[in-house]
Amino acid sequence: MNEWGERPEAVRTSGNAPQDGAARNGGRPARDRAELAFFTDEGTPARLPAVCWDELPAGQQRHPLRARPMTLGEDWRVMQYRLAHTARGDHRARDRLEAEVGVGLAVRRAFGDAPYHQLFARFGGYHLDVREPFVFYEPARGRPLAALAGRATVKEQERIRSELVLAVRLLEAIDVVHRGLTPHTVRWDGRHVRLPEPCLATRAGHPREALGEAPWAAPEQRAGHGTADPRDDLWSVAQVMYHLVTGREGDPDGPPRDLARLPALGVLSSAFAPTARERNHPAEVLRMLNRQDPLQGRPLPADPLDPGRRAFDDELARKRAALGLDGDPVAETGPGRAPGRGLRALFGAGRTGMGGRR
Incomplete structure (x- = not known):
């Protein structure tokens, strides 16, 4: 049996509203009907009729982004995260949105054809050159791992542990540190885990920001010391697994x-070490789990869409300069912000833009 065998995604169904939106709205009509212009993960311009439903409750928002379910076309249900025009002056939020889009494109570009694409949030589309820039994803299946804390079977524990380490290894291959793995954000559908949207992701080697909550974020990450390392995510995996197995939070x-x-x-014993340099690398942990590293001896292929991405990077840089979003004085960056953390800073020239591969 193929452990990565596809099964139908519960994202394209009949009806006019997302299930969660319909339930929350009590059958009331959608708040807004419009046409949405966006770029697909392949860089193709698209335009579809859009039914916009009420925004999520305050406790489910990703401040300062605004989240709302949408139905695109006949029945494509997605969750949109947009930067409201009232927050356009928040350059840090803009940079993070650009970085999130960059990670979404990089994951789809590298692993969109691979069976393990199911481990990652399903990137749908984006548009950054609009009054309210946005990104959207297809809905995630399953429930948060926190719902299984202290109750997961041994088989479930082993599968979840293995897939979390594999996901961190795959992100390491494209120089990404997720920084958002907690039992409340990682989901399990009975067959596979799915990582949350990469809204906090950064590039390996970038200066750490003081970010995250104990015990899920590594001590160095919470303190903002040093540079981001894929082994930061292994700390999070270890803490998530401790919570899953025991039902308790671990030592921060x-x-x-x-x-x-x-x-x-x-x-995972080394993953609990307080510093990244004391932890094993993701590939080493995979070997300890007797799991084959899918990238061993198989470098990621060259991307045929790189020329288009370079053109996109140039255009994005031009527009950011015209809007005054580049070259922010360091004195205005505020605590915890490193300047220039958008698409170009995250992946460098030629590795970002309107691309992707299914």
Whole structure:
């Protein structure tokens, strides 16, 4: 049996409204009907009729972005995250949105044809050159891992552990550190995990920002010391697995005291180390799990869409300069912000833009 065998995605169904939107709206009509222009993950300009539903409750928003379910065309249900025009002066939010789009494109470009694309949030489309720039995703299946805390079977624990480490290894291959892995954001549908949207992602080697909550974010990440490392995500995987196995939160600064009594976590023991340099690399942990590294001896192929991305990068840079979004004085960046963390800063020239591969 193919463990990565496809099964129908529950995202294109009949009806006019997303299930969550319909339930929340109590059958009331959509708030707005319009036509949405966007770019697909392949860089193709598209335009579809859009039914916009009420925004999510305040507790489910990604401040300062605004989240709302939408139905595109006949029945394509998506979740849109947009930067409201009232927040256009928030350059940090704009940079993060650009970085999120860059990661979404990079993941789709590298792994869109691979069976393990199911591990990642399903990137749908975006548009950055509009009054309210946005990105949208297809809805995630399953439920947060927190719902299984202390109740997951041994088989489920093993599968979740293996897929989380694999996902971190794949992100490492494209120089991405996710920084958003918690039991409340990672989902499980009974067959596969799915990582959340990469709204906090950065490039490996970039200066860390003070970001994240204990115990899920590594100590160095919370403090904003050093540079981002894929092993930051391994810390998060270890803490998520500890919570899944025990139902408790782990030590925010190092290994839990009962680690030796938890055989399911033995292979992750180094991931609880307080500094990244003390942790094993993702590929090493995969080997310890007796999982083949899918990238071993198989470098990622050259991207035929690079010329188009370079043209997009140039145009994006021109528009950012015209809007005064480049060259922000360091004195105005505020605490925790590193300047220039958008698409170009995240991936460098020639690795971003309107591209992707299914």
